[in-house]
Amino acid sequence: MIWFSLLVLIPLAAVVVKASGGGWSTFEHVLTNASTFRALRFTLVMAVIATVLNTVMGTVIAWVLVRDRFPGKGLLDLVIDIPFALPTIVAGLVMLSLYGPGSPLGVNVYGTKPGVFLAIAFVTLPFVVRTVQPVLEALETDAEEAAASLGASRFTTLRRIVLPSLTPAIFAGASLSFARAISEYGSVVLLSGNRAGTAVASTRTYSYIEGGNTAAAAAIAVVLLVVALLAIIVLDVLQRRMARHG
Amino acid sequence: MASHVSSPGSTAAGGGTTATTWLLRVLVVGYLVMLVVWPTAYLLRHTFTHGFESLQGVLQDPDVTHALTLTGQVAVAAVVINLVFGMVVSLLLVRYDFPGKRVLSWLIDLPLSASPVVVGLALLLVYSPIYGWFGPTLRNNGIEVIFAKPGIIMATCFVALPLIIREIVPVLEELGDDQEQAARSLGANGWQTFWRITLPGIRWAVAYGVVLSLARSLGEFGAVKVVSGNVKGQTETATKVVERTYQSQDLDASYAVAFMLVFAAVVCLVVVALLRTRDEKEKA
Numbered sequence: 001m002i003w004f005s006l007l008v009l010i011p012l013a014a015v016v017v018k019a020s021g022g023g024w025s026t027f028e029h030v031l032t033n034a035s036t037f038r039a040l041r042f043t044l045v046m047a048v049i050a051t052v053l054n055t056v057m058g059t060v061i062a063w064v065l066v067r068d069r070f071p072g073k074g075l076l077d078l079v080i081d082i083p084f085a086l087p088t089i090v091a092g093l094v095m096l097s098l099y100g101p102g103s104p105l106g107v108n109v110y111g112t113k114p115g116v117f118l119a120i121a122f123v124t125l126p127f128v129v130r131t132v133q134p135v136l137e138a139l140e141t142d143a144e145e146a147a148a149s150l151g152a153s154r155f156t157t158l159r160r161i162v163l164p165s166l167t168p169a170i171f172a173g174a175s176l177s178f179a180r181a182i183s184e185y186g187s188v189v190l191l192s193g194n195r196a197g198t199a200v201a202s203t204r205t206y207s208y209i210e211g212g213n214t215a216a217a218a219a220i221a222v223v224l225l226v227v228a229l230l231a232i233i234v235l236d237v238l239q240r241r242m243a244r245h246g
Numbered sequence: 247m248a249s250h251v252s253s254p255g256s257t258a259a260g261g262g263t264t265a266t267t268w269l270l271r272v273l274v275v276g277y278l279v280m281l282v283v284w285p286t287a288y289l290l291r292h293t294f295t296h297g298f299e300s301l302q303g304v305l306q307d308p309d310v311t312h313a314l315t316l317t318g319q320v321a322v323a324a325v326v327i328n329l330v331f332g333m334v335v336s337l338l339l340v341r342y343d344f345p346g347k348r349v350l351s352w353l354i355d356l357p358l359s360a361s362p363v364v365v366g367l368a369l370l371l372v373y374s375p376i377y378g379w380f381g382p383t384l385r386n387n388g389i390e391v392i393f394a395k396p397g398i399i400m401a402t403c404f405v406a407l408p409l410i411i412r413e414i415v416p417v418l419e420e421l422g423d424d425q426e427q428a429a430r431s432l433g434a435n436g437w438q439t440f441w442r443i444t445l446p447g448i449r450w451a452v453a454y455g456v457v458l459s460l461a462r463s464l465g466e467f468g469a470v471k472v473v474s475g476n477v478k479g480q481t482e483t484a485t486k487v488v489e490r491t492y493q494s495q496d497l498d499a500s501y502a503v504a505f506m507l508v509f510a511a512v513v514c515l516v517v518v519a520l521l522r523t524r525d526e527k528e529k530a
Binding site: 003004007008009010011012014015018057060061063064068070076078079080081082083085086087088089090093094095096097098099104118121122125154176179180182183184185186189190201202203205206209214217218221224225228229231232233235236 | 266267270271273274275277278281282283284285286288289292327331335348351352353355356357358359360361362363364365366367368369370371372373377379400403404407461464465466467468471472485486488489492493500501504507508511512514515518519
C-alpha cells in the first residue's frame with residue numbers, strides 16, 4: 001500500500017494540487033490559451049474519429065475472426081496485437097516508414113493532421129476487436145438461426161439479434177480506444193513533427209513541462225486524467241452489466 | 247466456453263452469402279494490411295536495406311549499447327517490482343472486502359489510460375530535486391530519483407502496473423478459495439497455502455502478465471522521457487534513441503534500434519500466444 005501511494009496516489013495528488021494551486025484562474029488561463037485550446041480540440045476530434053472508425057472496423061474484424069474461416073486467419077489474429085506490443089515511438093516510425101517522407105505510395109503525412117490520425121488509428125486498433133471477439137465467440141447461433149428460419153432477412157437478424165448482445169462489449173472497447181486516443185503521445189510525437197497545427201494534448205503538456213510551466217502542464221493533465229477515469233468507470237459499469245446478463 | 251467453431255450452417259445464418267463474406271474478408275484484410283502489416287514490413291525492409299550493416303553499426307555506438315542495457319535493466323527491475331506488488335494487490339482485491347475496493351480497482355486501471363506524459367509529470371511534481379514534494383529531502387540524503395535510474399524505473403512501473411493484476415484477478419476469482427480454506431484447515435500457514443495452492447493455480451496468468459509487462463516496459467517512451475532527462479549515454483533509453491536518431495536524420499540507426507524493439511515485442515507476443523494455447527490445452 002505504501003508503494004502504491006508513493007508511486008501512484010501521491011504523484012497524482014500532486015498533479016491535482018499543482019493544478020488547483022492557482023485556483024480556477026490557472027485552468028481558465030491555460031484552457032483559453034489559443035494554441036492549447038486548439039490542441040485540445042484537435043485531440044478530441046481525432047480521438048472521436050479514430051474511435052468511431054476503429055469501433056466499426058473492430059466489430060467487423062472480430063466478426064470475420066470468429067465467424068469466418070480461411071487460411072491465414074491465425075496470422076491475422078496475431079497482427080491485431082502488434083499495435084499493442086510495439087513501443088509507441090516505434091509505432092510512429094512504422095507509420096512514417098510507409099506514409100512518411102520518401103513513401104513508396106507518394107504520400108507524405110509527416111507533420112500533417114492525417115499523419116497524427118494514422119498514428120492514433122494504429123494504436124487504438126486492437127481495443128474493440130479484443131473486447132468484442134470473446135463475446136461473439138460465446139454467443140450461441142440458435143437465436144440467429146431461429147430468426148433466419150422465421151424469415152428475418154440477414155440484416156434484420158444482425159440488427160435485432162446479434163448487435164444487441166454485442167453492444168456492451170462494443171462500447172467497452174470504444175471507451176478504451178477513446179481513452180487511449182486522448183492520451184496518446186509516443187506515436188504522435190514523430191508524426192506531428194513539432195508543428196503547431198498538429199500538437200495534441202500530450203505534446204502540449206510536454207512543451208509546458210519543458211518550458212518549466214508545471215502549473216499549466218498540470219491543468220491539462222487534470223483534464224486528461226478526468227477523461228481517463230471517466231472511461232474506466234464507464235467500462236467498469238458496462239462490465240458489471242455484461243456479467244449480470246451472463 | 248461455448249463452441250468456438252461455428253458450423254457452416256451457422257455461418258450462412260449469420261454471415262450471409264459468399265459475396266458478403268468475401269467483401270468482409272477483403273475489407274478486413276485490406277484494412278489490416280494498410281494499417282499494420284505493410285508499414286511494419288516496410289520498417290523491416292528499411293532496416294535490412296544494407297544487410298546487417300546498420301545493425302552492426304548501431305551496436306558499435308557506445309551510447310546505443312548503453313541505452314539498450316539501461317532499457318533491459320529498467321524493464322527487468324520494473325517487472326520484478328510489479329510482479330510482487332501485483333500478486334499482493336490481486337489477492338487483496340479478490341480475497342478481501344474493504345471499503346473503497348472499487349475505487350482502488352479504478353485507480354489501478356488508471357495507468358492504462360492515463361497519458362504517459364501525465365504520468366511523468368506526476369512523478370516530477372513529487373520527486374523533482376528542485377520543486378518536488380519529496381525531491382529536495384531525498385537529494386539531501388543522497389538519493390536521486392528524477393533524471394536517474396530510480397525515476398526511470400518508477401515511471402516504467404507506473405505504466406505497466408495494471409498488466410499483471412488484470413491477468414491474475416479473473417483467474418483468482420474463477421479459482422475460488424475452497425482449496426485455500428481446505429489447506430488452512432489442515433494446518434498450512436499463509437505462506438505454505440500461497441506457495442502450494444494459490445501460486446500453482448495462477449501460474450499461467452502470472453506468466454502472461456509478466457510477458458505483457460516486459461513488452462510494455464521495454465517500449466515505454468513518454469513517461470520515461472519526462473523523468474529521465476535524456477542524457478545521451480547516461481539516462482537515455484532505447485525508445486528515446488529512436489526519436490533522437492530520427493530527428494537528427496540518422497535514419498539507419500533509428501530503424502536499426504526500432505527493429506530491435508520490434509523484435510523484442512514480437513518475441514513477447516509469440517510467447518504469450520504459446521502460453522495461451524498451452525493453458526487452454528491444460529484446461530480442456
